Amino acid sequence: MKRLTVHASRDYDILIGEDLLAASGSYVTETLGKVCTLCVVSDDNVAPLYLETVVRSLESAGHRVHSFVIPHGEESKSTESLVALLEFLAERPLTRSDALVALGGGVVGDLTGFCAAIYLRGIPFIQIPTTLLAAVDSSVGGKTAVDLRAGKNLAGAFHQPSLVLCDCNTLDTLKPEVFADGCAEVIKYGVINDRPFFELLKSGIRDNIEEVIALCVRNKAAVVEEDEFDRGSRQLLNLGHTVGHAIELCSHLEISHGSAVAMGMVIVTRAAVAMGLCPEEDLRELIAILRKANLPTECPFGAEELAEAASADKKRTGGSITLVVPHGIGDSRLVKIPVTDLASWIQKGLTS
Numbered sequence: 001m002k003r004l005t006v007h008a009s010r011d012y013d014i015l016i017g018e019d020l021l022a023a024s025g026s027y028v029t030e031t032l033g034k035v036c037t038l039c040v041v042s043d044d045n046v047a048p049l050y051l052e053t054v055v056r057s058l059e060s061a062g063h064r065v066h067s068f069v070i071p072h073g074e075e076s077k078s079t080e081s082l083v084a085l086l087e088f089l090a091e092r093p094l095t096r097s098d099a100l101v102a103l104g105g106g107v108v109g110d111l112t113g114f115c116a117a118i119y120l121r122g123i124p125f126i127q128i129p130t131t132l133l134a135a136v137d138s139s140v141g142g143k144t145a146v147d148l149r150a151g152k153n154l155a156g157a158f159h160q161p162s163l164v165l166c167d168c169n170t171l172d173t174l175k176p177e178v179f180a181d182g183c184a185e186v187i188k189y190g191v192i193n194d195r196p197f198f199e200l201l202k203s204g205i206r207d208n209i210e211e212v213i214a215l216c217v218r219n220k221a222a223v224v225e226e227d228e229f230d231r232g233s234r235q236l237l238n239l240g241h242t243v244g245h246a247i248e249l250c251s252h253l254e255i256s257h258g259s260a261v262a263m264g265m266v267i268v269t270r271a272a273v274a275m276g277l278c279p280e281e282d283l284r285e286l287i288a289i290l291r292k293a294n295l296p297t298e299c300p301f302g303a304e305e306l307a308e309a310a311s312a313d314k315k316r317t318g319g320s321i322t323l324v325v326p327h328g329i330g331d332s333r334l335v336k337i338p339v340t341d342l343a344s345w346i347q348k349g350l351t352s
């Protein structure tokens with residue numbers, strides 16, 4: 001098992017290994033320093049597989065445990081689910097000395113984290129990610145949110161978890177397309193600032209999964225420690241996300257987050273090649289590694305509709321938006337552009 005510590009406004013450990021779910025009770029007690037009432041939040045895909053194991057382990061450690069199961073999918077990352085969960089907690093009731101546990105992927109983690117951030121003005125929560133995407137990205141760093149009609153993650157808070165328990169065995173039950181989704185975020189770390197990691201990934205992601213997750217998390221922890229509140233360098237983690245979120249919106253969430261981020265990374269890299277900022281060979285390498293991970297690289301939408309969808313993005317400040325632009329694999333940089341230039345950037349990225 002690997003143990004990493006994130007030093008943010010709250011210091012916390014990330015444990016990565018096998019068979020951690022069955023031992024979750026003792027890790028949670030060790031972290032919280034007491035027994036208390038916990039509410040485990042999960043979805044209807046994950047709960048039948050792992051909820052009983054986690055609840056049994058938490059109860060064996062002396063905790064009183066409630067569970068709250070939401071329908072799977074992005075639609076559950078809504079203000080309606082948030083209010084339902086808040087009311088559920090208040091009816092039990094959970095108090096400020098209690099905690100939430102997010103057992104699932106990014107939707108469960110983001111919703112539970114935001115609920116923990118605002119319930120009673122903030123209670124602790126623990127992340128138990130069960131998808132690759134949640135393990136390498138959303139469970140670490142304290143970004144929590146729900147979606148609004150105008151776009152993804154538009155209502156949220158920074159609220160760091162108290163512990164992240166990543167049991168690699170849970171990845172064995174993922175559908176291939178859900179595993180591929182996480183690969184987009186894994187590959188992203190290489191493109192942002194880590195060429196040697198990108199080279200390592202060429203030999204495959206699944207065979208070396210514990211090491212791959214640990215390297216992603218170490219990379220993310222370093223970024224979060226430098227810029228927890230997303231005012232500067234943390235925005236590098238948004239590589240492929242400005243256009244990616246627009247793709248998700250234009251597809252009415254039919255295109256998954258990882259697939260959209262993969263297309264978004266290709267669009268912004270191809271635009272950088274067209275402007276002479278990035279070598280063409282690096283674009284070819286990016287497309288090859290994404291295809292090897294079974295991710296799509298071509299986008300079905302036009303530049304104008306993507307730019308319009310992206311204009312609601314929270315990465316926009318006033319009339320400008322910050323794009324993450326690869327100048328090569330391992331060398332991505334932040335570029336602030338007028339929102340009015342976004343469509344022409346995207347157009348360059350759509351043209352092969």
Ligand code: GLY
Pocket residue numbers: 137138140141143230234237238
């Ligand atoms: N997922 C991007 C970030 O945590 O900043």
